[in-house]
Amino acid sequence: MITSPFGPAADRPRGEDHELPAQTLRRLKAAQEAAEDLRRAVEAGEKEAARLRRALEREREARRAAESRLKEALGAGAGGEERERRPGPPSPDAHERTARPPAPPPPPPELAELRKRLEDSEAERATLAAVLAESERERDAALRARDAAIARLRPRQEARETWDARALKARLEATTFEDVLRRAGRYCASLVITADPDEARKLDHHQKAAQWRGRLADTLATMQLYAEAKNTARARGGNCGPELANLRAYCANQPSPLLSDKKVALNEGQLASTSPRGRAERTFRVPRQIAECGTAVMVEHIRIGDGSPPAPRLHFLDDTDDSGLIVIGFLGDHRYNASTN
Known part of the structure; x- marks a missing residue:
């Protein structure tokens, strides 16, 4: 298996080189403590409100009992004349008042105020958590950009040459596909290159092998510069912009790209991307820091060869939005699709 280094920053535990902003951490901790205090106060207020409601209900029961006893006393004193009276049908309003349950008392004013303060505190805590997460992403991007710069500085110092896409391509050129991948590592x-070298070796004896190796070097050099540009933009805290949305957009926005954006496919046909066989033939190994299961479906690919068999393809996973890396999972013959027998 051919692998490329993840870089020191990828293996370093978080917080080893760069501590998160202390002020942000203090504010987040204070917000969490305040939210917990308010939550306890709200619970106490709700218990007190429940106690008051129970006391009010007992008072209502006592009042109803007293009214009932008063009516009985008045009825006994009125004599037969009072007993002959027939009560008329109750009015609709009276029936509605009898059937309607009493409205619960409004919560105490201080309980409503505590609830409002709790909501405000939780909103502030969520905001601070988002700020902290963004700070961590910017820190990780800065570390990746630094490590990439260090990795490229060594050969540049040795060769004393201007480093651009074509200079990097020259470093990657070799006489076999396996060596091109090894140089990229x-x-x-x-x-990160997890592609099976045996699949790549099958292409070495084809009459168009030299042309395909050149396009492979173009592709790998372009991918590296795209990932570096994205990491650098995030390390500076700026917006990556639509030109760094994906590899195809990056190629389309270069004045003289090594890799044409028309060679970059971000998806597959429906059969290839959804059928069990199509997905199985596009599932390749990835580092566990990217996927815990150790594999991922890679529908993004580069047309290394044209449409004639074996029509070699390079399948990759663009994880620059999260880890800052691009995983090269496959280089070889075209995978199964709708036109495959």
Whole structure:
């Protein structure tokens, strides 16, 4: 298996080099403590409100009992004349008042105020948590950008040459596909190569092998510069912008790209991407820091060869939005699709 280094920052535990902003952590902790105090106060207020409601209900029961005894006393004193009277039908309003349950008392004013303060505190805590998460992402992006720069500085110092896409491509060129991938593992710190070298070796004896190796070098150099540009933009705290939305957008926005955006496919046909066989043939190994199961379906691919068999393809997983890495999972013959027999 050919692997490329993840870079020191990828393996370093969080917080080892750069502590998170202390002020942000203090504010988050204070907000959490305040929210907990308010929550306890609300619970106490709700218990007190329940006690008051029970006391009010007991008072109502006592009042109803007293009224009943008063009516009985008045009836006994009125004599036969009072007993001959027939009560008329109750009015609709009276029936509605009897059937309607008494409205619960409004909560004490201080309980409503405590609830409002609790809601405000939880909203502030959520905001601080979002700020903390964004700070962690910017820190990780800065570490990745630094490690990529260090990895590329060594060969640049040795060769004393200007480093651009074409200079990087020259570093990657070799006489076999396996060697091209191995060179990418050395010079491209943002690429992780898990592709099976046996699949790549099958292409070496084809009459178009030299042309395909050149396009492979173009592809890997472009991927590295795209990942670096994205990590650098995030490390500076800026917006990556639509030109860094994905590899295809990056290629389309380069003045003279090594890799045409028309060679970049972000998806597959419906059969290839949804059928069990199609997904199985596009499931490749990835680092566990990217997927705990150790594999991922890779529908994004580069057309290394044209449509004629074996029509070689390079399948990859663009994880630059999270880990800052691109995983090269496959290089070889075209995978199963609707036109495959």
